[in-house]
Amino acid sequence: MSFTVFLGNLPTWVTADDIRGWLSAENLVADAIKVIRNPETQESKGFAFIDAPNTEEMNAIIRRFDRAPLEDRLLRANPAQPPRPKGQGPSRPQGSGHGSGYSSPRREGPGDGSSSAHTQAGSAHTQGGGAEARPPRRRRGSSKRPNGGGAQTPFAEELAKAL
Numbered sequence: 133m134s135f136t137v138f139l140g141n142l143p144t145w146v147t148a149d150d151i152r153g154w155l156s157a158e159n160l161v162a163d164a165i166k167v168i169r170n171p172e173t174q175e176s177k178g179f180a181f182i183d184a185p186n187t188e189e190m191n192a193i194i195r196r197f198d199r200a201p202l203e204d205r206l207l208r209a210n211p212a213q214p215p216r217p218k219g220q221g222p223s224r225p226q227g228s229g230h231g232s233g234y235s236s237p238r239r240e241g242p243g244d245g246s247s248s249a250h251t252q253a254g255s256a257h258t259q260g261g262g263a264e265a266r267p268p269r270r271r272r273g274s275s276k277r278p279n280g281g282g283a284q285t286p287f288a289e290e291l292a293k294a295l
Contacts, residue, residue, distance in 0.1 A: 135190040136212040139197055140179040141205050158196055158287055161189050181212055
């Protein structure tokens with residue numbers, strides 16, 4: 133059984149070492165971390181996969197990172213979906229795969245009838261129109277920025293150091 137976490141909506145500067153540092157600051161354990169990159173440019177695609185040693189650790193990582201603020205965005209953390217068998221689901225252009233063996237928990241499009249781990253997890257990011265909606269942007273003066281005012285968690289302090 134796999135205990136892989138999809139971590140999405142990452143800024144392109146985030147590396148596996150950054151994620152490893154955030155996990156250790158929160159006393160969380162990962163067996164492996166893979167930031168998915170564009171094979172042509174080597175720029176991050178904005179998501180990663182984290183292999184946890186067991187279900188409890190996987191759930192702890194998801195609880196800690198899902199909807200955690202980073203810069204002007206909220207991170208997404210969900211159980212990764214196993215890859216679809218070849219020939220099923222929407223086709224993808226040649227070379228668009230990320231090679232990790234897992235897929236993000238996004239819906240492929242309007243009315244595809246599939247149920248994803250993302251929607252099963254109870255997070256309501258999708259709205260009418262079928263395409264996945266982004267979380268609303270924060271207004272100016274939001275105190276949820278990593279280096280904003282107020283008490284910060286160790287995770288937020290670690291993120292502020294990375295910036």
